[in-house]
Amino acid sequence: MEAKVALVTGGAKRVGAAVVRRLHGAGFNVMVHYRSSATDARALAAELNLQRPSSVAIAQADLLNMAALPVLVQQTVEHFGRLDAVVNNASSFFPTPVGEIDEHAWVDLIGSNLKAPLFLAQAAAPELRRNHGTIVSIADIHAERPMKHHVVYSIAKAGLVAMTKSLARELAPEVRVNAVAPGANVWPDGESVFDEVTRQRIISSIPLKRIGEPDDLARTILFLVNDAPYITGQVLAVDGGRSVYL
Numbered sequence: 001m002e003a004k005v006a007l008v009t010g011g012a013k014r015v016g017a018a019v020v021r022r023l024h025g026a027g028f029n030v031m032v033h034y035r036s037s038a039t040d041a042r043a044l045a046a047e048l049n050l051q052r053p054s055s056v057a058i059a060q061a062d063l064l065n066m067a068a069l070p071v072l073v074q075q076t077v078e079h080f081g082r083l084d085a086v087v088n089n090a091s092s093f094f095p096t097p098v099g100e101i102d103e104h105a106w107v108d109l110i111g112s113n114l115k116a117p118l119f120l121a122q123a124a125a126p127e128l129r130r131n132h133g134t135i136v137s138i139a140d141i142h143a144e145r146p147m148k149h150h151v152v153y154s155i156a157k158a159g160l161v162a163m164t165k166s167l168a169r170e171l172a173p174e175v176r177v178n179a180v181a182p183g184a185n186v187w188p189d190g191e192s193v194f195d196e197v198t199r200q201r202i203i204s205s206i207p208l209k210r211i212g213e214p215d216d217l218a219r220t221i222l223f224l225v226n227d228a229p230y231i232t233g234q235v236l237a238v239d240g241g242r243s244v245y246l
Helices: 014-025 038-051 068-080 103-130 151-171 196-204 214-226
Strands: 005-008 029-034 056-060 085-088 134-138 176-182 235-238
Touching (some): 005 014, 005 068, 014 038, 014 085, 014 214, 029 068, 068 103, 085 103, 085 214, 103 151, 134 214, 151 176, 151 235, 176 214, 214 235
Parallel strands (some): 005 029, 005 085, 029 056, 134 176, 176 235
8 A cells, every 4th residue: 555645844853753753653654844954854864764765755945935835745745646644843932022022023923833834734735635634733722821921922823723623624524634732842942931940830730740742742643643534623732731720
């Protein structure tokens, strides 16, 4: 049987790399998108291609460039012959307190977290319909309960949740569309708001008393992609129970 094919945005490292490894381990061929992490993308592809030759390819694109999105889909289909799953993982994250919000922050955060996933889904829709495929996006528990000082990010993720539900209606019955909503997962790089005191406070608010690991999300995404044929339009919290207390 021809292997199914997944496109994972921001797939070179952190959560994205965990998703790539899980999908690959389940038999998928994977196109790993990256923006600037070329070294990580090449290393991941080399690692997985040793396990199964020619099963992973990489593609560079700036997802804020709308013209690049159909090209990314086209590259995937041309390389592997098909496309069955899109995982919208790539995301920007930084604070935007009221009084400091500018257009650059709006374009970056809305662009990476909402605009790019929508236009990528639109570009991929014909191929996904043909193969009865699926889309999974990474939302956030703060889409429903906004994070203080992160106004634009919270707005973007709320839009992503609405996009997930809207596309589930628009693309049914051929394409399933779902999302996962992490709580604290991998600590952001260079994010001063998450100092040690803040991190411990967050951990203490999580019923399972730990932050998530990339593989917690990756395993859930694999479930939604591969083992949930009657689930669409849903946002599944993967947060150790933290949203219960928010």
